[in-house]
Amino acid sequence: MDIGGLARLSWYTWMLGVLIALGGACDARGPEGQPDAPAPRITDADYRTPVFGGKLLGTDRGEFIGQLVFENSDGNQTELLDKNVLGMVKTKEGVFVFTGLRHMGTNEGAIYHVSQNADTNARATLLTRLPGAPSRVQSHPDGSATFLIYRGYAGDHPHYECYFMEGRDISPCDAPIHNKPGRSTGIPACDAIRDMKSEPFRAGERGVDASYDELFYGDAYALREIAQCTGDERIMVDPRPIPAKVSDFAVGDAAFFLIMDKTGAGFEWFLPADALAERDERGASVYFDWVRKPGNRALLERSVGDFVEARTRASFEKPDTVN
Structure with missing residues (x-):
């Protein structure tokens, strides 16, 4: 091999050594193969x-x-x-x-x-x-x-x-x-509520979910019976037509929203004023924050029950906006 060839070989060998050294520095390892940088x-x-x-x-x-x-x-x-x-x-x-x-x-x-x-x-x-x-x-x-x-x-x-x-x-x-977690009331209407997979965007809209239609329009489940389901803590699929679903949605929550759909009543009929302070900014989230606190589902069940009893005694009619 001529002198030029030896020179080129030496240069290649030197460059290879530099690259190996740099690679080793970049992959420096501490004890037991752990990276030096924590x-x-x-x-x-x-x-x-x-x-x-x-x-x-x-x-x-x-x-x-x-x-x-x-x-x-x-x-x-x-x-x-x-x-x-x-x-x-x-x-x-x-x-x-x-x-x-x-x-x-x-x-x-x-x-x-x-x-x-x-x-x-x-x-x-x-x-x-x-x-x-x-x-x-x-x-x-x-x-x-x-x-x-x-x-x-x-x-x-x-x-x-x-x-x-x-x-x-x-x-x-x-x-x-x-x-499933929570207590069941053992009331047939609660099992029907639990079968709901979707609620309509507009209260009372037909054809979205068969269970909803039966609960809203059928004669099999009285308003009083649905109200008793607000105490049912079993988890179900959140049927509301919104993107922000709730993972711990309970049968009692569905019963509560169904009561509001059927009567036209709003949150202010059932929740204390302090719980509703941020309702305009946070919507239904204020309800879920409140009802999850110990003892509040029992308060909701009592409040809804009293509302339905008063409505039944007075023979209130559904609001005209609910068909």
Whole structure:
């Protein structure tokens, strides 16, 4: 090989060495294959739950991806997941973390079970993948939980499906199982209300849902019987024709809205003034915030019952706007 060839070979060898060195510097690793640069410390969590003498902290950063970390009693943080956290529930089965991403063409979700290692650190183990990104994650006093999953658009509005979680079992909210949270009144009208899947946009509009039509126009269910269902705490699919569904929508809520449809009465007939202070800005959300507080569903049941009894005794007619 001539001198020129040797020179070119030496130059190539030198460049290859430089590239290898730079690549090694860019991929510098600490002990046990962990990156030298730690994950960003969470100071402003979207979700937090006390566990194992410390706390779980979760963030949702959308397309930039959030984190789930465990912070021990000394304030030291350990990253458990490099995913958006969309909800946490703590049950007798342990702590479950809901993750997911809904962005452009991506719609994915999962549930992780968080447990404690022998060295007192937390770990997150995949429980199940979900058919879409979860939202409106709600826990209930009996240890169950409900949540919504985005499934795309139905017409001009986003479509969500409601799911029920008890222990590690997950099923649609309208599945024929008998261990839903809350109490049932045992009144036939309540089961008919629970069968509703859609309410019309205009009160009394026919043809949207057969169960609604029967409850609104049929003779089988008296107004007094429907009123008694406002105390039914079983979870059902939110039938309202709006995009912002509620994951812990109860039979009692559907009964209450049906009473308002049938009578033309508004929230002001049944809720205290302080609960209605932000109604113009927040709409029906003020009702759900109020009725979820301990003891308020019983107050609602009594208020609706008194209203219906007074209406029945006075033989009030339906408002002309309700046909």
